[in-house]
Amino acid sequence: MPFNVAGKNDALSGGIGNAITHIGVNTLVTAPPGDTSPGLGTTAASTEATGGSPVYARVAVTWAAPAGGQRSNSGLLAIDVPPGQYGFLTYWTASTGNSGTQYRGFAPINGGAARGFGVVDAADLTANTITSPAHGLANGDRVIFYNIFTETIPGGLVEGAAYYVMGATTDTFQVALTSGGAAVDLATTQGEVFFERVVPEVFGSQGQITVQAGALVLDSTAF
Structure with missing residues (x-):
């Protein structure tokens, strides 16, 4: 409640x-x-x-x-x-x-202020993107994802794992396992996540x- x-x-x-x-x-x-x-x-x-x-x-x-x-x-x-x-x-x-x-x-x-909610819908699955208006992340940032209550975490993402941001626009971004690597395939599962930046x-x-x-x-x- x-x-x-x-x-x-x-x-x-x-x-x-x-x-x-x-x-x-x-x-x-x-x-x-x-x-x-x-x-x-x-x-x-x-x-x-x-x-x-x-x-x-x-x-x-x-x-x-x-x-x-x-x-x-x-x-x-x-x-x-x-x-x-x-x-x-x-x-x-x-x-x-x-x-x-x-x-x-x-x-x-x-982590600073770079945290928030992200959504992966049908269009995001095709582009392997996460939609989060004005997310504040930049290419090369490290980011960690968490599940939101009973929502489904998007396919291809592991809760608690740290990824590299790539392909960032104002309202969307992709993630890779390595710096400069390929975008993670978000497979076929739509969902929502909470994310936070980490700067070791x-x-x-x-x-x-x-x-x-x-x-x-x-x-x-x-x-």
């Missing part, structure tokens, strides 16, 4: 807003189509950072009061990471552990991922 803004704020004030106490960092491995997100299972599917000097550790997060159906981090987050390629900030209920009770979800790093952070040596205050948002307005 839908909730109004006050109801969404109430949900963020308790529940998930209080459950998430720590933020971690997980990798994005470039081995398409296995470039998977941490996923929506009970445990995070991708590899969490480990090691380094200073040693990697999840950082505690404090959330500001919810407003407009959203709630964001109230202070700067600074996470030390060893060399590697990192694609996701992960939500946790504890400072350690991934046994099925600590993981709560993820956010693509540097790559470190050749020890580094630090920072999240400015207000940049990490728990958003109940997207669905």
Whole structure:
């Protein structure tokens, strides 16, 4: 059932807003189509950072009061990471552990405003395009797709996999498994998806991922 803004704020004030106490960092491995997100299972599917000097550790997060159906981090987050390629900030209920009770979800790093809903109809199937008015994506962007409630994800797309944008126009785009590769064949299945851009952070040596205050948002307005 839908909730109004006050109801969404109430949900963020308790529940998930209080459950998430720590933020971690997980990798994005470039081995398409296995470039998977941490996923929506009970445990995070991708590899969490480990090691380094200073040693990697999840950082505690404090959330500001919810407003407009959203709630964001109230202070700067600074996470030390060893060399590697990192694609996701992960939500946790504890400072350690991934046994099925600590993981709560993820956010693509540097996703920004490039997210939204896409539709694949009969014409899109022929052209292997995804229609999303003013989607804000550019050729070469990495993008991840999610299923929308009980809708059918378009054929050829794998939920949680990271693709490369190609053939982008103002209102449509295609995706490929590799940069400059062929457009993914969307087969015969129409459907709807939610998408988010991810811009991985790559470190050749020890580094630090920072999240400015207000940049990490728990958003109940997207669905």
